[in-house]
Amino acid sequence: MSRMMQLAVLILVTSLLGACAPLQPEREVVQRDDLRVDPEIGGFVTVTELLEKRIDMPGGGDLLKIQFAVQAYQDTLMEWAVTWFDAEGMVVPGVGEGYRPARVLPNQTRFFTATAPHEKVVSYQLHLREDREP
Amino acid sequence: MNKWVPVVLCSTLLAACATPTRYIDPAADDGEVTMTMDYRDFERAADAALQDLLSSGAVDNPGGDRYVMAVSRIVNDTMQRIDTDQLVKKIRVGLLRSGKVITTTAVGVDGAEDAMNETARELRNSEEFDQSGVQKKGTLKAPDLSLSGKIIQRNHKVKDEQQVEYYFQLSLTDLQNGLAIWENETPIIKRGSDKGVAW
Numbered sequence: 001m002s003r004m005m006q007l008a009v010l011i012l013v014t015s016l017l018g019a020c021a022p023l024q025p026e027r028e029v030v031q032r033d034d035l036r037v038d039p040e041i042g043g044f045v046t047v048t049e050l051l052e053k054r055i056d057m058p059g060g061g062d063l064l065k066i067q068f069a070v071q072a073y074q075d076t077l078m079e080w081a082v083t084w085f086d087a088e089g090m091v092v093p094g095v096g097e098g099y100r101p102a103r104v105l106p107n108q109t110r111f112f113t114a115t116a117p118h119e120k121v122v123s124y125q126l127h128l129r130e131d132r133e134p
Numbered sequence: 135m136n137k138w139v140p141v142v143l144c145s146t147l148l149a150a151c152a153t154p155t156r157y158i159d160p161a162a163d164d165g166e167v168t169m170t171m172d173y174r175d176f177e178r179a180a181d182a183a184l185q186d187l188l189s190s191g192a193v194d195n196p197g198g199d200r201y202v203m204a205v206s207r208i209v210n211d212t213m214q215r216i217d218t219d220q221l222v223k224k225i226r227v228g229l230l231r232s233g234k235v236i237t238t239t240a241v242g243v244d245g246a247e248d249a250m251n252e253t254a255r256e257l258r259n260s261e262e263f264d265q266s267g268v269q270k271k272g273t274l275k276a277p278d279l280s281l282s283g284k285i286i287q288r289n290h291k292v293k294d295e296q297q298v299e300y301y302f303q304l305s306l307t308d309l310q311n312g313l314a315i316w317e318n319e320t321p322i323i324k325r326g327s328d329k330g331v332a333w
Contacts (some may be wrong), residue, residue, distance in 0.1 A: 057194040059234075065189060081161075095184050095228045096177035097161035115189040118232050132164035 032125055034088075035068075040130040044076045045104060050126065055115075060131060064116040066124060072104035078129035082114045084121040094123050163320045169298050169326050170214055173199035179302040179320045187225075192306060192316035193234045193279070200234060204241045204277035206307075212287035212300065222281070223300060240274050279315075280307045 035050055049069045054062040066082065079099035084092040094117040104110050116124070158165065163174070187193060195201050205226070208218035229235035239248035246252060251274065257263045258271075283304040290297040299321060306316040 055189055055191075058191050059141065059194040059195045059198055060196075061194065063188060084210075092153065095181040095224045098174055098177050099161075100178060115185040117184070117188065117228060132162075 008121060023035050034125060036125060036127045038129040040079050041076060041128060043069050044074050048126060058077055061119040063119055064121045067113045067114045068126060069109055069111050070104050071109045074106050076104045078128055079131055080128050083125045084116050085123045086120045092118050169324055171216060175322050176220045179322060180221055181305050182320045183318050184225055184228040186318050187316055188232055190316050200236045201278045203235050203237050203274045203279040203281055204299060205244050206280045208283035209284040212285055238275060238277050241277055277309055280309055294328050294329045295325055301321050
């Protein structure tokens, strides 16, 4: 009986200690999308395709290359940029951080390509936004 | 005494109206486009050239080692006084980061880019220096590749507007045989008020 009592006290103490332990806050991490189109131009343009391919290099390595197509329903001035990430999700810097301007005429489909700056790039995020230049 | 009051007041008001100096984030720069070449043009031209160069495979050494590249002459054929390093440095940084190319500063068209390469070797046989730390003979790496190019500007008048065309032309030469193994041209065209000055 005393053995049962000891066990009950042990369970009680463990439960109390467990209740006092600090709660780990839940992280609210949003999954990164490959494609982000700002709502300011989302109504005028559609990304009709977004392809990726690893290009074999003569030295045995390979580089990630993407191609995307944009179709516009009205004359649209937009800017685009690609951010590259390695296997750990860290940003791999390229030459610049700036956005590239592009104009897509009504009912025109334009194709764009971008190549990763390093072989360690495994993923990317393509961002399309409205033209910010005044 | 009283005559200075309006002067001080006007100066204070004018100072308050002046545009404040501020930092610009290149990733979110919505400033006006200039007819002259600004940092955005160099960034775009360098980025386009580098992406094309890397994806072409021209700088991928089948042996696995990094190529050694020397920077040759980059001619500024524009009406502006620009330092072509604004373009070349970005490409050099990108190539170094890619792990495929390293640039030598010991060889250049007008002599070594970093004269310390030779100055450090003049310490050889000097009794004042511990010779174990002095660079030995035959340690400098000769370049495999050479980067050369030209920046061209052309101006046109279209009605009451002017069009300025900039062409960033680059060539990469294999120094073993003198063949250009990669070439690229990035045009940047601007059209704006005829009152703007493009030089």
